[in-house]
Every structure is written in C-alpha cells, then in structure tokens.
Amino acid sequence: MKRVFVVLLCSIALFSFSTACSTAGSTSESAKGKITLQYWTLFGGGDAEYMQQIVDKFNKTHPNIHVNNMQLDSTQYYTKLVSGVAAGRSPDVAISHITMMPELENLGILSPVDDIINETKVNVKWDDFNQNILKSSIFNGEHYSLPIDTHPFVMFYNKKYLKEAGLLDASGNPIIGKGPDGFLNFLQQLKEKLPDDVAPFSLSNGGDDPYRLWWALYFQQGAEGIVSKDLQRSALDMDKAIKAAQFIKDLYFKQKFIPRNIADFYQMFQTQKAAITMTGVWATGTWASTKGLDFGAMNIPNIFGKQVTWGDSHNLIFPVQKNPDPKKQKAALEFAKFVEENGQMWAQAGHVPANTTNWDKPDFTKLPYRKEYTKVASTVAFPRQTAEFGGIKDFMMEDLDTIWNGSVSPERAFKKLNNQINDLLKNSILK
Amino acid sequence: MRNKRISGNIKAIPFLLPFFVVYVLFTIWPIIKGLQMSFYDWSIIKKIRFIGLENYAQMLHDPDFWASLWHTTLFVLFSTPTMVILALVLALLANKKSKLQAFYRGAYFLPTILSVSVISYLAIFMLQPYSGFINSFLHLIGIHAEPFWMAGPHLAWVSIVGVTLWWTVGFNMILFLAALQDIPDYMYEAAKIDGATRWQLFWNITLPQLIPVGRIILLLQVLASYKIFAQIMLITNGGPGTSTRPIIQYIYQTGFHKYNLGYAATMSYGLFVILLILSILQLKGQTSQGGES
Numbered sequence: 171m172k173r174v175f176v177v178l179l180c181s182i183a184l185f186s187f188s189t190a191c192s193t194a195g196s197t198s199e200s201a202k203g204k205i206t207l208q209y210w211t212l213f214g215g216g217d218a219e220y221m222q223q224i225v226d227k228f229n230k231t232h233p234n235i236h237v238n239n240m241q242l243d244s245t246q247y248y249t250k251l252v253s254g255v256a257a258g259r260s261p262d263v264a265i266s267h268i269t270m271m272p273e274l275e276n277l278g279i280l281s282p283v284d285d286i287i288n289e290t291k292v293n294v295k296w297d298d299f300n301q302n303i304l305k306s307s308i309f310n311g312e313h314y315s316l317p318i319d320t321h322p323f324v325m326f327y328n329k330k331y332l333k334e335a336g337l338l339d340a341s342g343n344p345i346i347g348k349g350p351d352g353f354l355n356f357l358q359q360l361k362e363k364l365p366d367d368v369a370p371f372s373l374s375n376g377g378d379d380p381y382r383l384w385w386a387l388y389f390q391q392g393a394e395g396i397v398s399k400d401l402q403r404s405a406l407d408m409d410k411a412i413k414a415a416q417f418i419k420d421l422y423f424k425q426k427f428i429p430r431n432i433a434d435f436y437q438m439f440q441t442q443k444a445a446i447t448m449t450g451v452w453a454t455g456t457w458a459s460t461k462g463l464d465f466g467a468m469n470i471p472n473i474f475g476k477q478v479t480w481g482d483s484h485n486l487i488f489p490v491q492k493n494p495d496p497k498k499q500k501a502a503l504e505f506a507k508f509v510e511e512n513g514q515m516w517a518q519a520g521h522v523p524a525n526t527t528n529w530d531k532p533d534f535t536k537l538p539y540r541k542e543y544t545k546v547a548s549t550v551a552f553p554r555q556t557a558e559f560g561g562i563k564d565f566m567m568e569d570l571d572t573i574w575n576g577s578v579s580p581e582r583a584f585k586k587l588n589n590q591i592n593d594l595l596k597n598s599i600l601k
Numbered sequence: 602m603r604n605k606r607i608s609g610n611i612k613a614i615p616f617l618l619p620f621f622v623v624y625v626l627f628t629i630w631p632i633i634k635g636l637q638m639s640f641y642d643w644s645i646i647k648k649i650r651f652i653g654l655e656n657y658a659q660m661l662h663d664p665d666f667w668a669s670l671w672h673t674t675l676f677v678l679f680s681t682p683t684m685v686i687l688a689l690v691l692a693l694l695a696n697k698k699s700k701l702q703a704f705y706r707g708a709y710f711l712p713t714i715l716s717v718s719v720i721s722y723l724a725i726f727m728l729q730p731y732s733g734f735i736n737s738f739l740h741l742i743g744i745h746a747e748p749f750w751m752a753g754p755h756l757a758w759v760s761i762v763g764v765t766l767w768w769t770v771g772f773n774m775i776l777f778l779a780a781l782q783d784i785p786d787y788m789y790e791a792a793k794i795d796g797a798t799r800w801q802l803f804w805n806i807t808l809p810q811l812i813p814v815g816r817i818i819l820l821l822q823v824l825a826s827y828k829i830f831a832q833i834m835l836i837t838n839g840g841p842g843t844s845t846r847p848i849i850q851y852i853y854q855t856g857f858h859k860y861n862l863g864y865a866a867t868m869s870y871g872l873f874v875i876l877l878i879l880s881i882l883q884l885k886g887q888t889s890q891g892g893e894s
Contacts, residue, residue, distance in 0.1 A: 249857045256646050277646050277860060375752060376840060431752040433729040561859045572842035577754050597659065599642050599649060599861050 205501045207237045210254075210264040212247040216455035220519045227515070228508050235501045248274075248560070251489070255279050260489040263502040268306050268317065268483040268552065269559055275309055276557035276600045281490045283313040283503075290500035294507065303483050303524050306552045315485035316506045318513065319521035320547040321450045322481035323382045325471065326457060329464040331445040335363040346471050350417060353471050357427045360445045370427045372435045372444030376571040379435070379449050380418060381563075382480040383470070384570055387414035389551040390474035396566075397591065401556045404591035408584055415573050415580040417473070423576060450481075451543055454520030458538075467539040469546050481550030483524065522547040557600040565590045635866040643863035645856070656867035666868060668843065669851040670875075676847065677826040679762045684822050685815065687766060688773030693807075695774065696781045706778070710771035717768075721835035724764045725751070728836075754844040757837050761845060765832060769825070773818050780814040781807070820883050827876055848872055 213221050218241055225239045240261065242250055248270060254260060266274060274280050287294055294316065296304065303317045332338045337345050337359060346356045360370040373379055391410040398405040421427045432438055439447040440460050448470065457465050470479045486506040488499070509516070513523025514533040522543045528534050529544060553559055569587045572578035578586075639656055642649040660666050695705040712720065727734045728750035736747060750760045788806050797805070830849035833839060839846030848868070856865030 252645055252860065253857070277644065279646075429731070431730045431749045433732060564854070564858060568840075568842050571840055572844070575752055575754070575841040577841065577844070594859075599644050599863070 203234070205235045205498055207235060207263060207498065207502055207505060208240060208261040209237050209505070210240045210242055210247075210251060210261040212242055212244040212265055214241075214244060215452075216459075216519045217452055220455070220516055224509055224512055224515050227512065228505055232504070232508075235505065237505055252277060252279060255489050258492045260491050262488070262491075262498050263506060264487050264489055266315065266485050266487045268303065268315075268485055269563075271307065271314060271485065271487070272309065272555040272557045273560050273600065274487070275314055279487075279489050280314045281488050281494075283315065283488065286488060286499050286503055289496055290503055292500060292503045292507065294503075298525050298527050300522075300524050300526055300547065302548055302550070306483070306555070307485055309555060315487045316510055317483050317485045317524035318509055319516060319524050320481055320483045320550060321452055321521050322543065322546045322550050323379075323386060323448060323470060323479050324451055324543070324546060325446060325448050325468050326439065326453065327446045327466050327468070328439070328442060328444070329466050330442075331360065331364055331368065332466075335360050335445075342466065344466070344468065348472075350473050353473050354425065356471075357421075357425065357446075361425075361427060364445060367443065369429050369438070369444045370446065371421060372432060372438040372447040373421075373428050374435045375422065375428075375431045375574050377567060380574055381567050381570050382450075383418055383448055384414050385480040385551070386470050386478060387417060387474055389478040390414075390472065390476050392476055395554050396562060397554055397556050397558075397595065399554070401554060401595070403595055404588050406584060406588050406591065408588070411584045412580045414474070415570065415584070419573055419576075419580065422574060451520040451522070451539075451546075454539060455518060467542065469542070469549070477549050478551050479546060479549055481547065481552070484521070556595075558594055558598050561594050562591055565594070635869060638863050638866035639870055641863045643861075643866070645860040645862055652863075656864050657871075659864065660867050660871055665843070665851060666848075666871070669846050669848045670872075672845060673827055673829060673847040673849070675758070676762065676829050677823060679758070680765055680826045680829075681819070681822050683762070683766060684770055684773060684826075685818055688770050688818065689777050689811070689815075691770065691774045692777035692781055695778055709774050712768050713771035715768070717831040718835060720764065720768045721832050724760070724832075724836055728760055751837050752841050754841055757841065757845050761833055761836060764836065765829070768832070773822065776814055776818055777811065780811050784810045816883075816887050820880065823879060823883070824876060827872070827879075 209225065211218070211221055222239060222241075225237050228237055229235070248266075251261075251264060251266075252274070271280065283294070286292075296313070299317060300320065303320050307313065307315045307317050327344055329338065329342065332344055337356060339345050344356070346352055357370045364370065373383070388407075388410055391407075391413065393407045393410045395405050397403070422430050435444075435447060436449070436453065436456070438444045440457065440463060442463065451467070454467060457463055469477065486509060488502055488506075491498075510523075510525045511527070513525050513528030514531045517523055517528065517534050517537060517540055520539075520543070522540070523529065523534070534540060556562070565587055569578075569583045569590075573580050573583050640651060640653060642652050691705075691709045695702065695709060699705075715723075730736055730747055730749055730752075733750070735750065739746060739748075748756060750756050784807065788810075789802060792802055792806060828849060829847050830853070833845055833847055834850055837845045839850050849872075852865050852868045852872070855868065856862050
C-alpha cells in the first residue's frame with residue numbers, strides 16, 4: 171500500500187516538474203543584460219529578404235538588443251497574432267496592414283504608441299511621415315502604429331513586347347488611349363501583334379489581385395466607399411460596382427485578353443509569356459532580379475475618370491502585453507524608429523517608405539521607378555476605418571470570385587454582397 | 602481477494618493518470634467549454650455577454666451555414682458509396698493469389714500514409730491548367746480541351762472527391778482485406794464440391810461474410826467524410842467563391858477570421874447533433890438487422 175502511494179506521488183511530482191520547466195525557460199535570455207525582442211512579420215519572397223537585412227543591421231549596430239524576426243505564413247498571420255495575444259504570448263513588435271488595424275484595435279490588441287512614447291521618452295517626429303498614410307493609422311485621435319510604407323497596385327509592362335507592337339513612345343512610355351476604349355484598344359493591338367504563346371495580360375482568376383483591380387476601377391468612378399460614413403451599413407454603389415466588375419470579367423471571357431485560371435500569373439510575366447500584368451509594387455524587386463526581363467512600371471491606367479488605385483500600408487504595431495516591461499517597450503520603439511529611418515533599404519523591395527525623409531536619400535533616388543511610386547502612393551483609396559473590414563474583404567473576394575469564374579452575374583453577386591455586409595455590420599461582435 | 606482487486610485498481614491509477622489528465626484537459630473540457638461558449642457573444646479575446654439561444658436562432662437563419670452544410674453532405678453522398686465499393690474491389694484484387702499481390706497491397710495503401718499537405722500539393726501539381734500533368738496528358742493524346750479542374754464549380758467537386766478517394770481508400774481496403782482473410786476456407790471448399798460457380802461463391806459466401814465489417818466501414822466513412830476540411834482548404838480554399846466550402850471551414854472562418862467564437866461553437870454543436878443522429882440511426886439499423894439473422 172505504501173509503495174502504491176510512493177508511485178502516485180512520484181508521478182504527480184514528475185508531471186508538475188515538467189510543466190514548471192516550460193515556463194522557466196523563456197526568462198533565461200534577459201539574465202545576461204541583453205534585451206531580446208520578438209518581432210512577428212508576414213513577409214515572403216523579396217520582402218522577407220530585405221526585412222531580414224534591416225533586422226540584421228539593427229542587431230549589428232545595437233549590441234544590447236537582439237531582435238528575433240519570426241517570419242510567419244501570411245495567409246494565417248492575423249489569426250496567429252490575435253490568438254497569440256489572447257494566450258498572453260504577444261510579440262513585442264509586429265507588422266500589421268493599415269486596413270487590419272481598426273479590427274485589431276477593436277479586439278484590444280494594439281497599445282497606443284503615444285503612451286509608450288510618454289513612458290520611454292523616445293522621440294518620434296510625426297511630421298516626417300506621409301500624412302495621407304499617417305491619417306489612416308490614427309483612431310480616436312491616438313497613434314497606434316508607425317507606418318513604414320505604402321504599397322500601391324500598379325501596372326508592369328514588358329518593354330520588348332510593347333516596342334515590337336509599336337506601343338512605346340519616344341521616351342519609353344506606353345501609348346494607352348483614354349478611357350475604357352483606349353485601354354481595350356491597347357490590349358487588342360498587343361493581342362494582334364504578339365506571338366501566339368504570349369498573352370496580352372497576365373492576372374490571376376481569383377483572390378487578391380483581380381479584387382485590387384476591381385477596387386481601383388470602382389473608386390476611379392468616384393465611388394464614396396464600401397461602408398457608410400457612420401460605419402453602420404453597406405454603402406456599395408451598385409452601378410459603379412457592376413460596371414467595374416463587368417469590365418474586368420470581359421477581359422477574361424469576352425475579349426479573352428487574360429487567359430483563364432493561370433496557375434501562377436507572376437511566373438507568366440516573369441518568363442515573358444505575357445506583355446503586361448498588374449499587382450503591388452512589391453513585385454518590383456522580383457522582376458528586377460530576373461535576367462533578361464526588360465520591364466517598366468506605371469500607374470494603373472485611368473479608365474473611369476479619376477486617377478485612383480488600390481493600396482495598403484505596412485505598419486509596426488506594439489501588441490498589448492500581459493506584463494509590460496518599459497525596457498522592452500523602449501527597445502521596441504527604438505527598433506521601430508530604426509526601420510523607419512532605413513526606409514531606403516525597405517524600398518529596394520519596391521515599397522514607398524512612409525517616412526518622407528527617405529525620399530531624398532541618394533540610395534532611394536538611384537532606384538528606378540521609385541519616384542513614380544511616390545506619386546502613385548498619394549492616389550491610393552484607403553477603406554473607411556471599420557473594425558469589420560477583414561470580414562467584408564473576405565465577402566468581397568468570395569463574391570467577386572464567383573463573377574470571375576462566370577458562375578454568377580455581377581448584378582446577383584453584388585446584391586448578395588450588399589446583404590452580407592449589412593448582416594455582418596448588424597450582427598457584429600466587434601463593437 | 603476483494604482487497605487485492607482494490608489495490609490492483611489503485612496501482613493502475615498512476616498508469617492511467619497521464620492519459621486521463623490529457624484526455625480531460627484537451628477533449629472533455631473543450632467540449633464543455635464549447636457548450637458554454639455557444640450561449641455567449643464570445644470573441645477570441647473575451648467573453649462579452651450572455652445571449653441564451655440567440656446564436657442557435659441565428660444559425661437556423663444563416664444561409665451560409667446551410668450552404669456549407671449542404672456542401673459537406675454532398676461530399677458525403679458522393680464519397681461514401683464510391684469509397685466503400687472501390688475499397689471492396691481493391692481488396693478483392695489485392696486478395697487474389699498472384700505474383701504481384703504484395704505490390705497491389707502496398708500500392709493501394711501507400712497514399713494513406715502521406716500527410717494531407719503532401720497529397721494536396723501533389724493534387725494541385727497534377728490538376729493545374731495549361732501546365733498540369735493531367736491537362737498536358739490530355740493534349741498529348743490529342744484532346745485539346747482545357748478543363749479547369751480546380752476552378753470549375755462542378756469539376757472542383759470531382760477533383761476533391763477523386764483526390765480524397767485516392768488518398769484514403771487504402772484504409773478501408775485494409776479492413777476489407779482482413780475480413781476477406783477471416784472467411785474460413787472450408788466454406789469455399791464445401792460450395793465448390795456442390796458445384797458453385799465463382800460468381801455464386803462471391804455472391805453467397807464472400808459478400809454476406811463481409812457485411813459486418815462493411816457496416817463498420819460505412820459508419821466510419823460517413824463520420825470521416827462529414828469532417829472533410831483540410832484537403833479542400835489546401836486545394837480550392839473553399840472556392841471558386843464559396844462553392845466547395847465545407848461546414849468545418851465555415852466554422853473555422855467564423856471563429857478565427859471573424860473572431861466570433863461563440864457562433865462558431867454553436868455551429869459545431871449543430872454539426873455534432875447531426876452526426877449523433879446519423880450514428881444512432883446507423884447503429885439502430887445494424888442491431889435490428891443483426892437480430893434477424
């Protein structure tokens with residue numbers, strides 16, 4: 171009987187010891203006097219490389235701080251971030267898209283930067299920022315992030331093919347006529363003059379990029395927004411939404427300028443199997459490092475009246491901590507400032523630095539296309555600051571996808587979307 | 602005697618305890634917690650307020666819930682019969698005495714050991730338009746069509762059912778194979794002496810002997826098919842649009858993209874009740890039929 175009791179005791183002791191170990195491990199690093207920061211990012215491809223270079227440079231020049239760059243998968247990033255904070259394991263500093271910040275703020279993930287500045291006395295010059303972006307990072311009069319860039323949706327073209335088709339002017343810019351007909355005519359000429367295995371236009375048949383093009387064309391018509399000013403209901407402008415969607419749908423189905431269901435539309439442009447493509451400026455770094463690809467970049471053509479495009483912005487946020495440590499907060503803010511001030515490094519990926527002091531640096535001005543991008547950055551239509559934007563965007567992409575695959579008419583898809591947005595805002599638990 | 606049994610039971614406790622703790626902590630407790638959640642407005646961060654049965658009322662009026670439940674049911678209707686019949690056919694082939702017996706068994710079972718992400722990426726590679734294996738093969742044999750295996754609303758279902766079939770049919774086959782080998786040889790011998798043909802052997806001996814294991818396979822298959830999620834998420838991500846989104850993916854999106862854990866828990870209980878009813882019906886049918894024979 172006694173032996174049984176001993177066995178029981180031992181197993182309990184073993185169990186509690188093993189759980190105690192797992193919590194003790196995390197604090198050992200700071201014992202050496204070096205501060206370790208957890209930094210969560212969602213970058214892939216060229217973006218990931220350039221961000222790692224910035225982190226490496228920071229770690230080299232700051233012997234007392236070590237930033238641990240956690241590269242997470244972008245598709246599940248926000249889920250991870252929110253559940254990480256919910257579980258009390260917040261990163262010290264993290265990346266967030268500006269369009270996701272209202273949602274994160276509403277969930278109670280973000281701590282106001284002003285509080286951290288007051289506590290740590292680190293000086294941040296808000297006047298240096300591009301005010302168009304900065305404005306979108308402020309809620310209720312408080313700063314919640316340090317914006318690091320804008321990344322607008324632009325058009326890339328293969329100079330060789332455009333030249334062959336006689337569509338480049340003397341200074342090397344594409345010749346595109348005005349309005350919808352001008353753009354269609356441009357693509358028609360490409361289609362006629364290009365080799366058979368080269369498509370005029372490469373774009374995915376679903377997901378983000380056709381959605382971004384639709385966004386640009388919707389706002390080019392002077393649409394107000396997706397949700398009403400009071401954020402209570404859908405403000406979808408049916409006529410404009412349908413007109414924009416129909417124009418894009420025809421590119422796949424009617425004129426057949428875009429081959430349907432391309433597996434990898436980046437690759438198609440990269441391997442010179444397409445004359446133009448449209449995506450975010452972040453692709454610039456990838457194209458530039460592709461041998462033999464002579465490409466140009468420009469604003470999305472003004473098809474419906476106003477020069478507007480889709481865009482988003484990466485921001486450095488400071489998720490709320492269970493036990494805030496002023497030393498760590500100060501280090502995190504110093505790191506954020508460092509990323510700001512080295513915007514010329516980040517610009518190599520294609521992004522437009524949000525801190526305008528970078529715009530005059532020789533390292534920035536010597537990069538091609540970037541001067542053009544700084545102008546494009548001010549034509550971005552940002553969404554209104556609703557906490558439900560993430561959910562609305564999911565609905566928009568789902569419904570637009572049914573248009574792009576031809577299974578639902580634009581009229582029906584937007585009617586559905588309108589109801590979905592209204593229901594979502596009405597039943598929202600984010601209030 | 603009695604004392605000894607009790608002390609034996611006590612001795613068993615330290616051995617059972619680790620599993621018991623883990624089981625209660627990670628299975629029983631979340632189930633109870635989930636039921637509690639379903640009565641609340643509950644975001645991923647915090648419990649907001651008690652709302653009673655409102656989530657359940659919302660579920661009954663949510664077209665997306667019914668649509669994705671229908672998608673899952675559609676998958677069950679397509680996949681279950683094909684899965685059971687194909688498994689039987691493969692088991693019969695693998696049971697035939699031939700030089701390639703080991704090869705058959707290995708080849709049919711092999712995909713089952715691969716992880717879902719591996720088979721999904723293999724599937725995408727095979728099914729891609731323009732450059733994928735299947736379409737390239739079609740072009741090679743002179744068929745110049747370009748079917749969109751993952752982007753067509755109907756074809757996407759064909760692809761998903763096909764991929765799942767290839768991936769998991771091996772497990773059912775193994776169960777059938779084991780049952781086939783359990784059929785005593787004397788039955789076949791006796792029948793042969795009576796002059797039975799091969800077809801009669803199959804119809805009157807093999808098939809009736811396989812019915813018990815067939816029922817178990819059917820039950821397991823229905824439950825497994827209702828849980829479909831990962832391969833759809835990875836191959837079509839529920840698309841095009843939401844035309845292949847199964848109920849589990851909708852629950853996941855509600856909980857972890859829209860952060861509405863309360864409503865997600867409610868729908869999980871909805872699915873749980875449906876599965877419970879199906880299982881009870883099946884088990885009932887089984888016992889009443891079993892009573893006859």
